Amino acid sequence: MQWETVIGLEIHAQLATRSKIFSGASTAYGAEPNTQACLVSLGMPGVLPVLNREVVRMAIMFGTAIDAELGRRNVFARKNYFYPDLPKGYQISQFELPIVGPGQVEISVDGESKTIGVTRAHLEEDAGKSLHEDFRGMTGIDLNRAGTPLLEIVSEPDMRSAKEAVAYARKIHQIVRYLGICDGNMQEGSFRCDANVSVKLKEHTEFGTRAELKNINSFRFLERAINFEVERQIDLIESGGKVVQETRLYDADKDETRSMRSKEEANDYRYFPDPDLLPVEISDAMIDDVKSALPEMPDMRRDRFESDFELSQQDAESLTASREMADYFETANAIAGDAKLTANWIMGELSAAMNREGRDIVTSPVTAELLGGMVRRIADKTISGKLAKDVFEAMWNGEGSADAIIEAKGLKQITDTGAIEAIVDEVLASNPQQVENYRNAPDDKKGKMIGFFVGQVMKMSKGKANPQQVNQLLREKL
Amino acid sequence: MMHEKSVTELAAGLRSGEFSSVELVEHYLERIERLDGELNSFITVTAEQAIEQARAADARIAAGDAGPVTGIPIAHKDIYCTNGVKTSCGSRMLDNFTAPYDANVVSRLRDAGAVMLGKTNMDEFAMGSTSESSFYGPVKNPWNTGRVPGGSSGGSAVAVAARLCAAATGTDTGGSIRQPASHCGITGLKPTYGRVSRYGMIAYASSLDQGGPMAQTAEDVAFLLQAMAGFDERDSTSSDTPVPDYSATLEDSIEGLKIGLPGEYFDAGLDEGVRKSVEEAVELYKSLGAEIREISLPNTGLAVASYYVVAPAECSSNLSRYDGVRFGHRCDDPVDLEDLYKRSRSEGFGAEVKRRIMIGTYVLSAGYYDAFYLKAQKIRQLISDDFRKAFEQVDVIMGPASPTTAVALGEMADDPVSMYLSDVYTVMTNMAGLPGISIPVAPVEGMPVGLQITGNYFDEARLLNIAHRFQQNSDWHRLMPEGV
Known part of the structure; x- marks a missing residue:
């Protein structure tokens, strides 16, 4: 039997505002429990929500970036259910009229492009956290996170493999990071993916019963959780069972999903418009304002890198993976004046060093300015590519700029023809037998044999002689 | 003194x-x-x-x-x-x-x-x-x-x-x-x-x-x-x-x-004594130079029913925060979360509050929302329209604040519906969001009567x-x- 997987994702992106969505309390991560829980976060009797306008701007940015329709009249609704970390007994969310309507993003898997539909994205407040450890027989409640703004991004069930789901999640991640509206930190829960997964026979058009997978905190786990779930569902159906609609938790340690609650236990959320908040009207002026301040998006930037810098599609893709990476490249290249060489250094030595030392493009000790300064010296032949590796190493260790290191270590390339000629003459004079052999050899062997003389010259010059010039002089004199 | x-x-x-x-x-x-x-x-x-x-x-x-x-x-x-x-x-x-x-x-x-x-x-x-x-x-x-x-x-x-x-x-x-x-x-x-x-x-x-x-x-x-x-x-x-x-x-x-008197506020449900006091007050206004006009607020009859859908709906959600977790009454020795919720709320709330939470929960439930909550919101709009039209003709609207003087203690304790119905003249104003005042007029049998001006x-x-x-x-x- 030929099975087909159908996946839709619900992504919760925590919006990078300083204060909460309906109060002035801080949203900073990692504070002592309940130190960022103001009266509103605590759901005290008599307190009222006041919308943080910044979240509306951020949602408009996202909607614009995925070419979506924007909800001009936004109504906040109450989603009612009881849970200890939900202080008011309801979550303020959007129901019938979300701020971001249908849009789409392009993904690429194994060189194949595909369009994934985004059904909607809406604003809502996060709940707090229940702490089950540390309290014998009790549960602790931390309401620091309660009221943190979230943008819930709901996709169409357009993905047909775990790989596509990961590519889509990465694309959304890239977009919100580029826009600067979410820090994208999955470990801290600022970017969370829930996956709706079902399977069906390939020839069937109707979707199977889906399970919703929760508790996935990395792209790697997203792929694993989906793959596990797909296999589970296929095994179940093939052995005569039936998939039930339910929420399943992914356990990364055991690499499995297990049932959390079934649909029968699901709440009737009794959504209704929140009477404490007025509808938010979005004007053309607000949209124009956001559009004019929108940063260049990853796909556009990738295309520009390809055309402006004559980079391959793959290089352009890698260099625009994150906004920080792309900014790094552009800064370094502006100094270096050689895009291809700059790209090679970033994706080669720099990436290797970052991987080795556990740094990223933002925390790299070799800044874009430093790298650009060094590549410039390779491009203008001040140093050879080989010596540049030593310069890079020194820069990584904090020894200063490329120019300072070249100066201090005397690494400047010898390009003075007279000086190189003197060394060439000396090498030829002290190796008469090899000169003889070379001259008697057939032309097709000479190419290889000249390497010996080049090596000798470079050795005598401590690697500083310009290799092109050395080659040229040797050919003339031999 | x-x-x-x-x-x-x-x-x-x-x-x-x-x-x-x-x-x-x-x-x-x-x-x-x-x-x-x-x-x-x-x-x-x-x-x-x-x-x-x-x-x-x-x-x-x-x-x-x-x-x-x-x-x-x-x-x-x-x-x-x-x-x-x-x-x-x-x-x-x-x-x-x-x-x-x-x-x-x-x-x-x-x-x-x-x-x-x-x-x-x-x-x-x-x-x-x-x-x-x-x-x-x-x-x-x-x-x-x-x-x-x-x-x-x-x-x-x-x-x-x-x-x-x-x-x-x-x-x-x-x-x-x-x-x-x-x-x-x-x-x-x-x-x-x-x-x-x-x-x-x-x-x-x-x-x-x-x-x-x-x-x-x-x-x-x-x-x-x-x-x-x-x-x-x-x-x-x-x-x-x-x-x-x-x-x-x-x-x-x-x-x-220009004072408007809605016919609906002086209907059969109004106590005769209260009616007389209110009419006397209106006479005084006449003597002060006011003009009296008969007006109609045709949706008055729907006000109580729609109010007792909208208000309980919102109350059922507003009172969810009283769950025994952060403040307020918490039952003794809850065995689990559900027990904590059930007993804290059962013990903490009185009968009338529970009644309204239940009504509100019901009218917001899937399958009932359109028939109750949404319909009540539509009536609310109709009531507002009634007032808008009335204020095109008059400056203020007068009538009794309540159909009777104060009832005896306990008289309505077991009869919530008649208590709800006694709100008929006042809920209209809230449904429309308008201002209203009640001032004392001639008492009836020693009990005060209020004239409501909207x-x-x-x-x-x-x-x-x-x-x-x-x-x-x-x-x-x-x-x-x-x-x-």
Whole structure:
């Protein structure tokens, strides 16, 4: 039997505002429990929500970036259910009229492009956290996170493999990071993916019963959780069972999903418009304002890198993976004046060093300015590519700029023809037998044999002689 | 006697040095001590803080920095959060709750120099029309202690009527200021929705709740409202419409004023005595130069039913926060989360609150939402349209605040539907968000009757002007119950 997987994702992106969505309390991560829980976060009797306008701007940015329709009249609704970390007994969310309507993003898997539909994205407040450890027989409640703004991004069930789901999640991640509206930190829960997964026979058009997978905190786990779930569902159906609609938790340690609650236990959320908040009207002026301040998006930037810098599609893709990476490249290249060489250094030595030392493009000790300064010296032949590796190493260790290191270590390339000629003459004079052999050899062997003389010259010059010039002089004199 | 004076008269006495705020406060505290045992209008008396605030007020008066309410002893309905003071909302659920902050109304009045004597009794979570559903026992009407004072702001109405304070705050979701004001023979104003901040006012039905003042006279109410009204950035539904000087227009002529009398407010359900009193009051207005017009508010008949869908719907959600987790009543030794929720809420809430939570939960449920909640919202729009059309013809609308005078204690205890129906004249105003005032007119068989005047949006100054002109030409607001 030929099975087909159908996946839709619900992504919760925590919006990078300083204060909460309906109060002035801080949203900073990692504070002592309940130190960022103001009266509103605590759901005290008599307190009222006041919308943080910044979240509306951020949602408009996202909607614009995925070419979506924007909800001009936004109504906040109450989603009612009881849970200890939900202080008011309801979550303020959007129901019938979300701020971001249908849009789409392009993904690429194994060189194949595909369009994934985004059904909607809406604003809502996060709940707090229940702490089950540390309290014998009790549960602790931390309401620091309660009221943190979230943008819930709901996709169409357009993905047909775990790989596509990961590519889509990465694309959304890239977009919100580029826009600067979410820090994208999955470990801290600022970017969370829930996956709706079902399977069906390939020839069937109707979707199977889906399970919703929760508790996935990395792209790697997203792929694993989906793959596990797909296999589970296929095994179940093939052995005569039936998939039930339910929420399943992914356990990364055991690499499995297990049932959390079934649909029968699901709440009737009794959504209704929140009477404490007025509808938010979005004007053309607000949209124009956001559009004019929108940063260049990853796909556009990738295309520009390809055309402006004559980079391959793959290089352009890698260099625009994150906004920080792309900014790094552009800064370094502006100094270096050689895009291809700059790209090679970033994706080669720099990436290797970052991987080795556990740094990223933002925390790299070799800044874009430093790298650009060094590549410039390779491009203008001040140093050879080989010596540049030593310069890079020194820069990584904090020894200063490329120019300072070249100066201090005397690494400047010898390009003075007279000086190189003197060394060439000396090498030829002290190796008469090899000169003889070379001259008697057939032309097709000479190419290889000249390497010996080049090596000798470079050795005598401590690697500083310009290799092109050395080659040229040797050919003339031999 | 000091307690017989209105706020206006007391303010004059304070400024002239006839008496100090401390003396005034001590006088009222003594009266509360002596009389409130039977009336039960206060849940909490804050004697020490009151004396302290009175001293500060006296210093302000001495320094020439006094406003019209500086040094005036008032009481707050126990629905307003008061920093460091128990705020119970008349419920066992919040019997142990000390608010950690002040409501906007409370801080505004304090900043204006008013002295808080304490917190007044009320129907539990403001749900009721008799002030009998309080965890702290029923409030008694000082005109006849066998009768209810109306509700839900019954404690405030009684405290003012029995002269246990000079003025008080109330809240009005479906008539909770106007109806007890009517039953107790005082003046009570429900402002336009959004005129007074709801911040710190414990929510019953957020789209209908509105705070307002209760006092002996319209002039007093104007002074109180002046301090209470205004935009508050912490309440998204509060209005930034400028607040006029309410006392500046009190004396304006009402010559040519167009008064509308809706036929629906004078139908078969209206007590004959109440009808006569209201008609007499209208006659007085005629003699002051007003024109009377018959009008129609055709959707009046739908008001109670739709109100009792919208208000419970919002209440069912607003009261979800009382779950025994962070504050308020928590049951003993819960075995698990569900037990904690069930027992804390079953024990913490009284019967009327539970009834409304259940109704509200039902009307918002999947499958019933359209038939109930959405339909009620549509009726709400129709009611607003009725008023909009009426205000194209008239300046204000007059009628009774309640179909009868105060009922006997316990009379409606087992009959919630007849209690709901008695809200017929007041809920209309809340559904439309309009301002309304109730002023005392001729009593019926010794029990007070209120004339309700409904105005257009943000037309409080006109309502106060009209009420004041009436009070300049009548003495009903001067009547005091015997035995106090």
